[in-house]
Amino acid sequence: MATGEDMTIEVHPFDPVLATDADFDAYHRVLSDAQPVDKPHVPSITREAVIGGLRRPNPEFGPVRHWLARAGGEVVGVAFACLPEHENAHLVLVDLTVHPDHRRRGVGTAVLDAVREDVRDGHRTVIEGFQLPKGGVGEKWATALGFRVTHATVMQTLVVAEVDRARWDFAAPAGYRLVHWTGATPADLVDSYARARRAIHDAPLGDTSYQPRAWTVEQVRADEAQLREQGVEQRVAVAVHEGTGEVAGMTELHVAPHRPTWGNQRDTAVRAEHRGRGLGVAVKTHLYRRLLADRPDFERIHTGTGAPNTHMIRVNEALGFTTVRELVNVSRVLDPAPPAPRR
Ligand SMILES: CC(C)(COP(=O)(O)OP(=O)(O)OC[C@H]1O[C@@H](n2cnc3c(N)ncnc32)[C@H](O)[C@@H]1OP(=O)(O)O)[C@@H](O)C(=O)NCCC(=O)NCCS
Structure with a gap:
């Protein structure tokens, strides 16, 4: 739990298997409102695709854990972390999105703190964010929080x-x-x-x-x-x-x-x-x-x-x-x- 300028932010684990329709609606709303802001070239994400992605994550990246951030009861941020196995058992791959109306109020930082707290097991030593638009808000936020850019990918x-x-x-x-x-x-x-x-x-x-x-x-x-x-x-x-x-x-x-x-x-x-x-x-x-x-x-x-x-x-x-x-x-x-x- 973290206190923002004008709201209390609560971050809790989220289980897509137990999720309600209202949870999926809220999850979809955060991603679909953020998409035109962060990824204007990408066709808008459907609710079905959101649920599909949550229920059937890419197996390549190991077990996945999820979190929701709420402020005043409203879902304002969503996050997941992949815990890969084998060659990448030292790694946590994190992806988080804050609703565009709730940015720059510490939500992203609170979510990252909660994720770091929850995934620490003494074995995983590196946390990476994948596929952030180059020069975009995610990169700026991450570098402000002590991450460094390690690789660039061209999407076609x-x-x-x-x-x-x-x-x-x-x-x-x-x-x-x-x-x-x-x-x-x-x-x-x-x-x-x-x-x-x-x-x-x-x-x-x-x-x-x-x-x-x-x-x-x-x-x-x-x-x-x-x-x-x-x-x-x-x-x-x-x-x-x-x-x-x-x-x-x-x-x-x-x-x-x-x-x-x-x-x-x-x-x-x-x-x-x-x-x-x-x-x-x-x-x-x-x-x-x-x-x-x-x-x-x-x-x-x-x-x-x-x-x-x-x-x-x-x-x-x-x-x-x-x-x-x-x-x-x-x-x-x-x-x-x-x-x-x-x-
Ligand atoms: C990146 C993102 C998660 C940040 O969420 P947020 O709640 O706005 O972040 P915070 O309020 O915790 O920001 C903490 C600090 O990061 C930096 N920061 C955040 N957004 C920034 C921006 N647009 N430009 C420059 N610095 C920024 C600032 O130093 C900020 O502190 P300040 O507001 O006191 O100056 C949000 O913009 C987002 O969802 N972007 C789209 C998805 C994404 O790129 N995710 C990246 C992680 S995988």
């Missing part, structure tokens, strides 16, 4: 109705064949697919302490199972090297059940020994052609690429993506729990 969108699909006419280079699947990776490809996924480790990640996943075969299978459980459609296209029968390059796209006409273009990775032959473009365009053949109603594809990765950003532009904005990650030490009082 492809609007299907506006793209000339002739841009996607790429054949596989000689010596490779293109393969597409939805869901489970074929057993004969899973070893080399996991190896191709590991090539993402070469993508620049700046100074963020977020570690890309190790991508063992077990992780590939666990990821598929989690996405299936969440109702996320996972589409994959790969280039198979004819000489060895191994996956040389891969790309992946997710379709969340609450936004069935939007795709989230995920990793694209080509193993080092196969680079420079156009495989990245070949797998992406193969995936898009298959997607539109199966789903002619599809509307948009979104993707985010590390700002230093200018090659991939240019490739996306050539395929019809438009750069919409730049986002930054911010990071600071998560203070350890205060020592127990002495007797």
